[in-house]
Amino acid sequence: MGVIRSLRLPVLLIVGFFFLGNDLKAQSTYKKRVLETIEVDILTSLYTQEGDNAAVTGGIGTEKLLDFTPTIVISIPLNADDVLTIDAGISAYSSASSSNVNPFDGNGDADAFVESSGASGADVLTSALINYSHSSNDRNTILNGKLSISSEYDYFSFGIGSGITKLFNEKNTEVTLSVNAYFDSWSLIYPIELRNNRYRSATYAPSFTGFNGSARNSYSVGLLIAQILGVNLQGSFSLDLVLQDGLLSTPFQRVYFSDAVDNFVDNFHLADDIERLPNSRFKVAGGTRLNYYISEVFILRTFYRYYQDDWGISSNTAQIELPISIGDNFTLYPSYRFYNQTKADHFAAYNQHLSTDEFYTSDYDLSTFKANQIGFGINYTDLFTDFRIGPIGLKSIDARINRYERDSGLSSLIFMLGTKFIIDY
Numbered sequence: 001m002g003v004i005r006s007l008r009l010p011v012l013l014i015v016g017f018f019f020l021g022n023d024l025k026a027q028s029t030y031k032k033r034v035l036e037t038i039e040v041d042i043l044t045s046l047y048t049q050e051g052d053n054a055a056v057t058g059g060i061g062t063e064k065l066l067d068f069t070p071t072i073v074i075s076i077p078l079n080a081d082d083v084l085t086i087d088a089g090i091s092a093y094s095s096a097s098s099s100n101v102n103p104f105d106g107n108g109d110a111d112a113f114v115e116s117s118g119a120s121g122a123d124v125l126t127s128a129l130i131n132y133s134h135s136s137n138d139r140n141t142i143l144n145g146k147l148s149i150s151s152e153y154d155y156f157s158f159g160i161g162s163g164i165t166k167l168f169n170e171k172n173t174e175v176t177l178s179v180n181a182y183f184d185s186w187s188l189i190y191p192i193e194l195r196n197n198r199y200r201s202a203t204y205a206p207s208f209t210g211f212n213g214s215a216r217n218s219y220s221v222g223l224l225i226a227q228i229l230g231v232n233l234q235g236s237f238s239l240d241l242v243l244q245d246g247l248l249s250t251p252f253q254r255v256y257f258s259d260a261v262d263n264f265v266d267n268f269h270l271a272d273d274i275e276r277l278p279n280s281r282f283k284v285a286g287g288t289r290l291n292y293y294i295s296e297v298f299i300l301r302t303f304y305r306y307y308q309d310d311w312g313i314s315s316n317t318a319q320i321e322l323p324i325s326i327g328d329n330f331t332l333y334p335s336y337r338f339y340n341q342t343k344a345d346h347f348a349a350y351n352q353h354l355s356t357d358e359f360y361t362s363d364y365d366l367s368t369f370k371a372n373q374i375g376f377g378i379n380y381t382d383l384f385t386d387f388r389i390g391p392i393g394l395k396s397i398d399a400r401i402n403r404y405e406r407d408s409g410l411s412s413l414i415f416m417l418g419t420k421f422i423i424d425y
């Protein structure tokens with residue numbers, strides 16, 4: 001913990017400016033701009049999900065979700081060396097499980113497998129990120145800093161970060177070091193039956209205590225090493241360390257005890273307690289990529305990552321993608337991804353925890369499961385931005401669709417569309 005917290009942003013900035021200072025001593029010569037024109041990316045995704053293990057209702061119940069996320073990313077060259085990027089978006093979602101934070105505010109009988117018709121099932125998340133990057137004269141050093149903010153009805157996040165990239169060996173070797181910190185806070189919204197005495201009875205009188213604090217902080221350090229290994233082969237290795245502390249539990253996720261009396265209103269099981277997890281978590285992830293140029297038509301891209309944390313979870317991710325070039329403008333992207341993980345020490349299914357446990361959760365994201373994802377995409381690239389409307393030129397259009405399946409029953413479908421434009425000025 002002390003090692004990670006000691007890697008403060010000023011240290012990285014000092015190191016970065018040391019390298020940049022050496023570069024500035026070089027004789028001034030003509031240099032190509034890092035970014036020639038303003039670039040605008042308009043991104044849209046539509047995500048749908050189905051499942052029967054909602055954490056809001058203690059590991060059972062509908063997980064139906066619909067999320068629509070439009071985003072705009074603007075990259076602005078400030079001069080030959082500096083680029084400012086602004087990333088802003090909203091995420092509008094409708095969640096059946098979230099609606100059951102209060103399952104009794106609808107018109108029908110309360111039921112974990114039926115979403116409430118009340119207002120709590122929909123929300124909008126807004127987010128914005130500003131990134132500033134500076135490249136040295138010889139383009140062998142890149143220094144960047146960023147600020148981010150996001151907000152929804154029960155959560156607020158503020159983030160800062162910085163990074164330095166150094167290229168060696170005639171740009172055949174690239175090393176990037178990055179640090180990030182996020183300072184988040186919850187609005188403590190608990191299941192309705194635990195904050196409203198109207199549901200208490202002779203058999204239902206839970207001894208409920210809310211959380212003392214609402215802050216959640218995350219600190220991360222990342223290292224990326226990329227290397228050109230041959231004419232047709234490129235590889236990279238990444239290592240990420242993440243430390244979280246504060247309120248890591250979700251306040252409105254229910255838990256049920258096997259040694260407690262079951263109490264129902266309509267068809268809805270009243271909560272015995274809420275999810276309670278340790279107030280710290282340390283994560284380590286290491287990954288590697290290998291990209292092989294087969295021919296002018298085919299490129300093979302592979303990825304593997306191993307993850308482990310001190311909550312008992314370990315996981316493996318393997319992915320393969322085979323871009324296929326169709327002429328000068330079109331590329332197809334078939335892909336497959338496999339994922340598996342072990343469960344957290346504190347996970348148990350619906351109504352399986354004991355009231356004497358110190359920590360407990362029935363969130364199936366922390367369970368043992370395997371998952372498969374198949375995807376397909378198509379990209380159109382306008383090499384010379386022939387399509388123009390005044391100073392605006394089309395650079396590329398990218399469309400992708402992914403189908404995800406867990407062996408626990410969760411399934412999802414996501415469609416993504418991205419369009420990149422350049423603006424001459």
